[in-house]
Amino acid sequence: MYPRPIAPTAAAHRTIYVSLVALVLVLWLLPLVAVMLTSIRSFDEVMAGQYWNWPKKFSLIENYTAVFQQTAMFRFFLNSLIITLPSVAGVLVLATLNGFVLSRYRFKGATLVFALFVGGNFLPAQIMMIPVRDLMVKLGLYDTFYALILFHIAFQTGFATLFMRNFISALPDELFQAARSEGASPAQTLWHVVVPLLRPALAALAILTFTFVWNDYFWAIVLTQSDAVKPVTAGLNNLRGEWVSAWNLVAAATILAALPPVTMFFLMQKHFIAGLTIGAVKG
Structure with a gap:
């Protein structure tokens, strides 16, 4: 019913397991990273479709302040x-x-x-x-x-x-x-x-x-x-x-x-x- 533990001597199995866990973790965190990056972008960058690259201009204070002001x-x-x-x-x-x-x-x-x-x-x-x-x-x-x-x-x-x-x-x-x-x-x-x-x-x-x-x-x-x-x-x-x-x-x-x-x-x-x-x- 439960997965068997990986033996310490099975280095190959442990490597595969760690790699798969890391891959799943990255795939799970990608949407969150995209939302976080978008939340500090300027409106012009978002309209230009720039969602994944590093923001050219940080608008963290402006965006989070505007959420309550606008x-x-x-x-x-x-x-x-x-x-x-x-x-x-x-x-x-x-x-x-x-x-x-x-x-x-x-x-x-x-x-x-x-x-x-x-x-x-x-x-x-x-x-x-x-x-x-x-x-x-x-x-x-x-x-x-x-x-x-x-x-x-x-x-x-x-x-x-x-x-x-x-x-x-x-x-x-x-x-x-x-x-x-x-x-x-x-x-x-x-x-x-x-x-x-x-x-x-x-x-x-x-x-x-x-x-x-x-x-x-x-x-x-x-x-x-x-x-x-x-x-x-x-x-x-x-x-x-x-x-x-x-x-x-x-x-x-x-x-x-x-x-x-x-x-x-x-x-x-x-x-x-x-x-x-x-x-x-x-x-």
């Missing part, structure tokens, strides 16, 4: 924060509660409830487009922040519940037995015993959920219409002109839009890796 990107960034932060908080709270109950308590229908959470992850998002949109219209939430927040919380909670259930299941049973012997209620056990031990899992889940919600484009264009509500992913499309597009500004805005999740990952990388490894040791 477009509504600041509004789109603020919209993304308004949508993403409550969504992440809601997913973390619901996933923690669901994971605690499903991992530590046995009740009739628990397997079915857990299967519903897991099964939702296998549904293609596209088949839910019309029902979800119609539901938001009937509720009067279409083209509002609440539509995206509610959808992301509902959609991400399934995977998050699976993640938290596995993590809490890996905690020693002696901790819960000691809490019960001390007379702690389930709520007290969750708050004073479980939650302090969930920091790696919460950090990992927060990064994953933040990235999923922040980078979402499909539901951003399905559930929003006005610029006052659009997140940054949908707002990037507004930078394209009807006849001429300033691709240097589009590239600069794209780099700026990618910075929050990347920064969050590097700041919490240690907790992210710990959360993934600890949470995956027990089903």
